[in-house]
Amino acid sequence: MKLGFGRSLLKALRAQKKISKQIEKAVKATQGRTKRTTSRPPKPTLVETTAFGSNPGRLVMKSFVPTTRLPKNPALVVLLHGCHQTPEGLDAAAGFSKLAKERGFVLLYPQQKRANNSQNCFNWFRPSAVARDRGEVRSIKQMIEHICERHRIDRSRIFVAGLSAGGAMTGALVANYPSLFAGAAIIAGMPFGSARDAMSALRAMKSGATTPLGGWGRPIAEISPEAKAWPAITIWQGMEDRVVKPVNALACVAQWLEVQGIAENSGRLENKPWGRLQSWKMSGQLKVALYSVANMGHGLPIKKRKSVTALRSGDPYVIPVEISAPAEMMRLWGLSRFRI
Numbered sequence: 001m002k003l004g005f006g007r008s009l010l011k012a013l014r015a016q017k018k019i020s021k022q023i024e025k026a027v028k029a030t031q032g033r034t035k036r037t038t039s040r041p042p043k044p045t046l047v048e049t050t051a052f053g054s055n056p057g058r059l060v061m062k063s064f065v066p067t068t069r070l071p072k073n074p075a076l077v078v079l080l081h082g083c084h085q086t087p088e089g090l091d092a093a094a095g096f097s098k099l100a101k102e103r104g105f106v107l108l109y110p111q112q113k114r115a116n117n118s119q120n121c122f123n124w125f126r127p128s129a130v131a132r133d134r135g136e137v138r139s140i141k142q143m144i145e146h147i148c149e150r151h152r153i154d155r156s157r158i159f160v161a162g163l164s165a166g167g168a169m170t171g172a173l174v175a176n177y178p179s180l181f182a183g184a185a186i187i188a189g190m191p192f193g194s195a196r197d198a199m200s201a202l203r204a205m206k207s208g209a210t211t212p213l214g215g216w217g218r219p220i221a222e223i224s225p226e227a228k229a230w231p232a233i234t235i236w237q238g239m240e241d242r243v244v245k246p247v248n249a250l251a252c253v254a255q256w257l258e259v260q261g262i263a264e265n266s267g268r269l270e271n272k273p274w275g276r277l278q279s280w281k282m283s284g285q286l287k288v289a290l291y292s293v294a295n296m297g298h299g300l301p302i303k304k305r306k307s308v309t310a311l312r313s314g315d316p317y318v319i320p321v322e323i324s325a326p327a328e329m330m331r332l333w334g335l336s337r338f339r340i
Helices: 003-039 087-094 096-103 133-149 165-174 196-209 218-223 249-260 323-332
Strands: 048-050 060-064 073-082 106-111 160-161 183-189 234-238 270-271 277-280 285-293 300-303 318-321
Touching: 048 160, 060 096, 060 133, 073 087, 073 096, 073 133, 073 165, 073 270, 087 096, 087 106, 087 318, 096 106, 096 323, 106 133, 133 165, 133 285, 165 183, 165 218, 165 323, 183 323, 218 249, 234 249, 234 300, 234 323, 249 285, 285 323, 300 323
Parallel strands: 073 106, 073 160, 160 183, 183 234, 234 285, 300 318
Antiparallel strands: 048 060, 060 106, 270 277, 277 285
């Protein structure tokens, strides 16, 4: 009995020693991974600002300011996320903060609250949210004013872009404050004045917005009758979009052509490897452009990587295709790589 017990005890001790070695090995491996991870440069983080104005739209202000490679008077890019998105998620998927570091501009990310909209959408369809100096457009304008003063922004180089509900809100911002922006991009968005509540917004998105009396230019002309100049507007639309019917992009084009007095038949149509590009110019300068992206649903197009495995962006509304909207915006807006 004593001999059997001794053998069992020895066996148990050997097993315990083996387990201890395995645990020790696992701990060392984890420490090694931790060291490698911490040695990588930290990802850019967005900073929240709480005091920027009266904030009638009750939005959140987030921004990214490169700590290096920033010119004395940098440009500002305002980005408006879509429904079910956050600034952090959109930035990580589309890489705007990386572009900001490379090209020396400041990023502003207005953010919606679920308390304002359960789907986290900007309320582009509510007249009170998009009326001049009221609601959400007023909150975003206050954010722009705050960041311009704080970081000595070049006010001749303020650009705005938005996706989906953010795209519709981009149109509302330009309609209300045309002189504030040097360029704008409406991505899978809606024309200004196409809805008055959530139900009419959903109908317009699915079936196409109804042309208002007086044409699409009228809603903008009514709120900005004194406007003499307008920023260049690019409109981006996935040809397979089932969330926002592509006919709405045509309505956006009609709206911005009408308000600038540009004939629709004066445009140029080009077939591209990624789809179709229609553009309209005045005095040699681009005024309106429609990027119709083939084989793309509802979202922001980014350039597909060469690697076959890297087909997803991490955000279902940031879609790898054959053209990059962020890169094209940088080119059109003259935001080239910054050199000290």
